[in-house]
Structures are given as C-alpha cells and as structure tokens.
Amino acid sequence: MSDTTSYDQYRHQLSKIADIGYSVAILNWDLEVCMPEKSSTRRGQQMATLSGIAHEQFTSDSFGDLLNKLVEDKGLNWKEYRNIKLTLKDYEKRKKFPAAFVEEMSLATSNGMLLWQKAKKENKFEIFAPALEKIIELKREECKLAGYTMHPYDALLDTFEPGCKTKDLENIFWDVKTRLVPFIKQVFARPQNNDAFMFAEYDKSAQWDFGIDLLRKMGYDFASGRQDISTHPFTTNFSANDVRVTTRINPSDLNEMIWSTIHEGGHALYEQGLPDAEYGLPSGEAISLGIHESQSRLWENNVGRSLPFWKEHFGDLKQAFPENLANVSATDFYKAMNIVKPSLVRTNADELTYHFHIMIRFEMEKQMMEKAVSVNDLPKLWNKKYKDYMNLDVPDDASGILQDIHWSHGSFGYFPTYSIGSFYAAQFYAKAKKDIPELNEKVGEEEMKKLLDWLRDNIHSHGRTYNSDEVCVRVTGESLNFNYFMDYVRQKYKDIYMF
C-alpha cells in the first residue's frame, strides 16, 4: 500500500518551495516592469535571500531522506513515481554543488552582468573579458561537479534540455549545414520582396490594442494574466493562473510588437495550460526550454507567419492602420514578414538564417568548455564565423560578440534550445495539421481554439511527466526529425520566393 502520508508531505514541501520560487519570479517581474530605479540594490538582495531559502529547503537532508524513502514505495501510482524520480534527479544534481560554489557562481555572474552592460555600452569586449574568463572557468568546474560521460558540455545542456547531448546537437547542426544552407543559398539568389511599409509610422496605442486582441484570439486568458511593456519582451508565471507577458512597441517598425506578442503569447499559452492542481510538482511544470520554445515558435512562425493566418486577420490590421496598409494585400504582407536575408543580430533574424546564429554560438560554447579557445581570441573567432557562414563583416563588438546577455549570466547550453524549439515546432505543427485539416486553409479564432485544445491535450496538460523525446514520440510517432523543418521551409519559401 502506498505511503500516502509521505507523498502528501512531499507534495506539501514542493508546494512551499514553489511558493518561494514563484515569489522570486514576482519580484523579478516587478523589477522588469514596475520597479523605480533606486530600488535595484535592495531588490537584488531580496531575490537572493528568497532564492537561498528555496535552495536550502530543496537540498535539505530531510527532504532527501523523504525522496529516497518514497522512491522505494511500491504503492505509488505511475505518475506519482515519475514525480518522485524527477524530483530525486533534480535533488541529486543540486546536491552536487557545494554552497561555496553556488555563491562564487552567483558573484561571478552578478559581476559579469555589470561588466557586460558596460562593455556593450562602450563597445569594448576587453571590459567583459576577465569576467567572462572567470565564468567559463566556473562553468567548466560545474561540468565536472555535475558529471558527464561523453562531453563536458553535456552537463550544461542537461540543465535546459534534460537528456539532450552534444552529439545530438552536432547531428542536428550537420543537417543545418548540409541541407538548410544550400536551400538558403537558393533563396538568396532570388529577387528580394518589399517590406518598406512595415517601417512606416504605426501609432503605438493602436498597436497595443491590436496586440491585446491578438492574444485574446489566440486563447490567452486575461483573467489569468496580463500584458505590460518592458525593454525585452518576456513571459513569466507565478502559477498556471497568473502567467504574464510583456511586449515592446516600436512606432516605426510593426514587426516588433506583432512577433513579440505572438511569441510570448505562445509561451504563455503553455504555462496557462499546465495543470494547476499539480502546482510545484514536476507534473505541473514545463518540460524543457526546447519544448517551451517549440510552443512560442509554433505560434510565432508556423501559425503567425503563415498565409492562412493573415488571410483571416489582415482585415483587422488594415482597419487599425488604414493609411499605412491602403495598397498592401494579405499576400504582400505575408511576403514582407518572411523576408530572408543575412543579419548580424540574432534577435532580428528571419526563421531560416536564425539557425546560423545559434550554430555559431553552439560551436563556440563547445570550444570554450573544451578549453580549445582563449577568451581573448573569442571576438576574432566570432567575426570569422559570421564571415564564413553569412559572408558578413562584423563592424564592432557591440553588434558582434557582445550582443547577447546570456553568457554574462552563465547560461551556457541555453542557445541550442532556440533551434531545437523551432524544429520541434515544425514537427508538432505538421501533426496538428493532419489532425485538424482546417489549419491548412485558414487560421481564424475557431481554428486556433482547436489548435490550442490539441496542444493542451497532447503537450501542456502533462507537465513534465514525459520528457522531450517521449512527448515527441507520443505526439508525432517518432523522435525529433529535421525533415519536418526542411519540408516546412522548402514549401513555404519556394512559394514566397517563387522557385
């Protein structure tokens, strides 16, 4: 018979730890959206205190004893057992890092972020270099502490994409190089489409209203969330019933609001679809960054950048901006939003060349963990890769190696999840279109409702009971397969660029 008392105790403890963790998230949302400037030092301290308490509670010996006792409990049902196994894995991983190491990392990354900001502002990599060197050294130490069998980088990947190995990524990026690159070259050979009207003057408040309406149509529940403005758009959640998004509105570039709104909306629909009854448990949490990104990109790219979507919604957009779009058709708009061209900055890239940016970062991170490159040589290496892969000359560090914040807060192994997410998205959406054939014709409110139900049933409602690969096999019948992405882009861009 199951030891329900102990399982309840486990649930209760995880729920308390989630309360603390989500409180940190609330403090962080406030920091990004509301906080007055002079509050930053105390806020950092308040967040560190709460994080410390959550870590302490999670890694306490008594909690470990409870987990080790429960994992032997033959009376648990399968889902309960799975929760315990996952929590035990998290517990064992976190226990591997001594408090002194965690503190040193926290110090190095706080310092790293400050110096990265300064370096970016002054456009000088040397300012950031010593801090980055320290962070890389600590990340190597982290690989050792966490342990790995094949490649040290595996240990870092596991944090963001459990189970994903360096070898898997090498295979995926081999596909990118050998299959996507030749295709992109074909696209580059074609005459470019026009997107000048995207950069006319678009009234900010009309943009805001359009974005809110888009979220509503996608099925985002405003009784369980809200949208605000922030410098960098993001999604955060404090339970499945409080999932917030932010956006950014550029009065002379319609792209920013539209794509950030749909992208963050996709993340938010995932979090709103997690089972609130499983609050704090693995079965109530998202699977991985890759699967999270599959949701945001499925909505942003497969849905949002498709013709069936804009055939339904372009009328509303035209109504909001009648002057700017007077002579623009849904098809013109569709072509403009899907322009492919080499670019220096990842966040502005189209959905094809985007993967060059990720590949470059992946290759460099791998080398850093292998100690195959010195920190001072990184800008040179970066610039060489942008020349080799995209034939671009990087004019300075700010638009080159200093463009992303990630390394400054120690997020190595994070970038690849962006590419994986896109590839999962293509595979999921191919299956969704088979199950809901209407999606091939038009994507209005009704079809999006069906799509959301499908995502909820197949992915959201399971939390992380299944891992990325298990979910992918359950939903699509096979593991991640790059063919789906290639099929999707081939069909779409041959049509757009007419070849």
Place this chain on the structure above:
Amino acid sequence: MSDTTSYDQYRHQLSKIADIGYSVAILNWDLEVCMPEKSSTRRGQQMATLSGIAHEQFTSDSFGDLLNKLVEDKGLNWKEYRNIKLTLKDYEKRKKFPAAFVEEMSLATSNGMLLWQKAKKENKFEIFAPALEKIIELKREECKLAGYTMHPYDALLDTFEPGCKTKDLENIFWDVKTRLVPFIKQVFARPQNNDAFMFAEYDKSAQWDFGIDLLRKMGYDFASGRQDISTHPFTTNFSANDVRVTTRINPSDLNEMIWSTIHEGGHALYEQGLPDAEYGLPSGEAISLGIHESQSRLWENNVGRSLPFWKEHFGDLKQAFPENLANVSATDFYKAMNIVKPSLVRTNADELTYHFHIMIRFEMEKQMMEKAVSVNDLPKLWNKKYKDYMNLDVPDDASGILQDIHWSHGSFGYFPTYSIGSFYAAQFYAKAKKDIPELNEKVGEEEMKKLLDWLRDNIHSHGRTYNSDEVCVRVTGESLNFNYFMDYVRQKYKDIYMF
C-alpha cells in the same frame, strides 16, 4: 570591547528577515494593483508561506540566544543597544504566541474577511456576526497571552502604538468630548459654505497629472517610488528606496484624488526619509501607526487643507480645470474643502467630526475586550452612539457597523492611532511653524522643501530609535498635548465659519 561579530550577525539576520517581509509586501502591492483575478488563491498561499518563514526565523531559539547575549554586551553603543532592546521586546512578544494560536487567528481572520465582504454586500450584519465573535474571542486570548497590567485592551494598543495605554486614550477622548464637541456645536450653528463646484465633472487624466505634480512638489522622489490606481488608496514600502503610493480618482468628486494623494504622499515621505543604511533594524523602521498617521495628516490637514498652501497652488489647479473653477477663488476653495458636517461614514468625514467616528470605535472595542457587550448587540450599540454623538440615524448595517474592514482582519486597537496621529500632527506643525515662520504665510515648493528637511531631521531619520513620546518631547518640548489640536481648529474654523 563590543562583540561586533555578534552584532553584525544580528544585523545580517534582521536584514534577511526584512527581505522576506518586504517580499510579502511586494506580493501584496501586486495583489492590490496588478494581479489578475484568478491568481488570488495561489497568491494568498504564497504570501502565507513567506510570512511563516519570516516568523519562524524571527522566533527561532538561536536568534533569541543571540539577542539575549547581545543585550548584556557592554561594548555596544547607545543606538546599537537600543536596537537590541527593541528587537528583544518584539521577540519576546512574538514568542508568547504559540504557532497553533497564530494559525487559528490567521484562519479566523481569512474567514472573517470573506464573511465581512459578503455581509457588507448583502447589508446584513448577521452574516458577519459568528466570524466576528470568533475573532473577538481570539483577541481576548491574545490580550491574555501578550499580558497587561491595567486593561486587556492595552495589550492590543501596544501592537500599533507601543507604550500607549487605554487610560491615555480615555484622557484624550475626554478632551474630545469636553472641548472639541462644544466647539463643533458652535460650528454647526453657523451657515454652511458652498462646495457644489467640487462635484462637477473633473477629467480623470487631468486629475492624475495634477496629483503627480503635487507629489513632486511635496518632495516625493519618483526614482524611489511610483503612483498607481487602486480601489483603496494606500502606501507601501520595500525599502526606503522603493516606497509606493496609490490613489483613487473620482471624475465627479475632486476631493478623492487630492486628499488621498496628499495623505499617502505624507506617509511615503516618512518611509523615503528612513535611513536605508539601517534596513531591517528598528533604527530603520517607522515608530508607530500614530506617528505614521501624524505624517500623513500633517501633510493632508495642516498643510494641504490650509490657505497658505492653496494660495500658492490654486493657480495650477485652475489652469488644469479652467471651466469648473472659473468663478472660484482660492478662499472659496479653501472653505469648500473644510466643510464640517456630521456624516455616517468615517472615511468621508471632515477633520473635526472624524474623531467622533474614532471615539465610537474605541469605546466599542474596549467594551468587546471587557466582554461588556454581546456581538449581536453591536449594531444597536453602534447606531445608538451615532445618534447620541452626531444625531444621525444609521439606515443600515452597510453604512453603519459594516463600513470598515479593520475588525474582520483582527485589527483591534488600530483605529485610535488615527486620532492620535491628528493630534501629534497639530503639535508637530505648531513647532514647525515656529522654526520655519514662512509656513505661516505661504506653502510653495520652497517652503515644503524646508518643512520636509525639518521632518527628516526631527523625525524620519531616527527610525524608531526613540518612541512616540520621546520623539514628541524631543521635537516639541512636551508630551502629546491636546491643546495644540484645539488651538489649531479654533483658529482655523472660527475664521472659516466667521465667528
């Protein structure tokens, strides 16, 4: 020699506890200002978890041992010693309440708030009565646990106004009855002034702008705070560098925005003036509710409802609302904002009859703690007192005994601090006007800067190093003396009502 290590340890521990406490405050601000509706259950739970951790850390035996060791340390300076003494007093008080009692109270008040809301909505005291009975029973238990020598109610007063006794309040309200009441009768005998123009249509966004400007002129630092809209205006702080106010804007009553802005602004100036270096320590905290209220009321009544203030600022108001105020002079406006008349609802009362409302609540709370009245008889008693003191017939429970939320969350002993605050305010402001004679003539930005500096030097910067009485004596040369309030109202209202 001082044991600095232990004192640093104490500082560090209080700083951590403050981090948790202020995090609860951030969650609560978010709840009042931003939170989507479905988030409320989880939010309540998240706040309870953090509060529980803060309580646990504060009442831990190891912290008690540290305090008891430090209080014997002869090497501490006077301020350090004072901090330890105050924390030890707080510690000993909190230790008196067993965890089971705290939990029962928390349950009773959660339930109380729900039933009070329902009762108020349905206008039926009976719905709230059983919950209130339970709360009163627990408050009596709290008096016993906390201990008292003279009157059980003393124990409750001590939470909000340390050192204040039931006897002191009886003396103060004796003054109210024997001196303020006859004066108010003289006012009532005079012809009433006109305030109809206060209730014209006032554009909400112009009101908002005017309020923001008022706060700025008062010296409120927007880099250390912000203003938002909420149902009930309030002030909250997460350090001296993050002090937030909220306001309420009624398009057909200019009073709401103006008085809530100046009142909350007064609270906020106090919090922004506390020494940030003493974060978490008694020397970095406000003295008491009474002194807090003295700051809000000094700004609201003594400054904001004065002629020298509006002589300086009425021009700006007239510019913001030229049509509504075309035929209104600064003096007309001054008379309109100071209309005295009996009223059923405390929060709408003028600064004279306001104290009837408080006296009624004080007398009833005392009786509840003495077990001198049964819960079912409370509405009758309430209505009788409104008849006796203000010759008003209370038409129903919603505008009678159910009007305030305070009893539903167990805040007994809170109301009297509102009156005390007004009386302290009059005494402080009389001294401020002696030290800064310009205040008698005009209160523009420059004079408010001087006043704020004076308040910072004399009151804000000391935290609760001195208690209410000590601060009052240090600043004004004597303990709280009702004469100052009487002198202030006599001079002001004789002039306004011309007798």
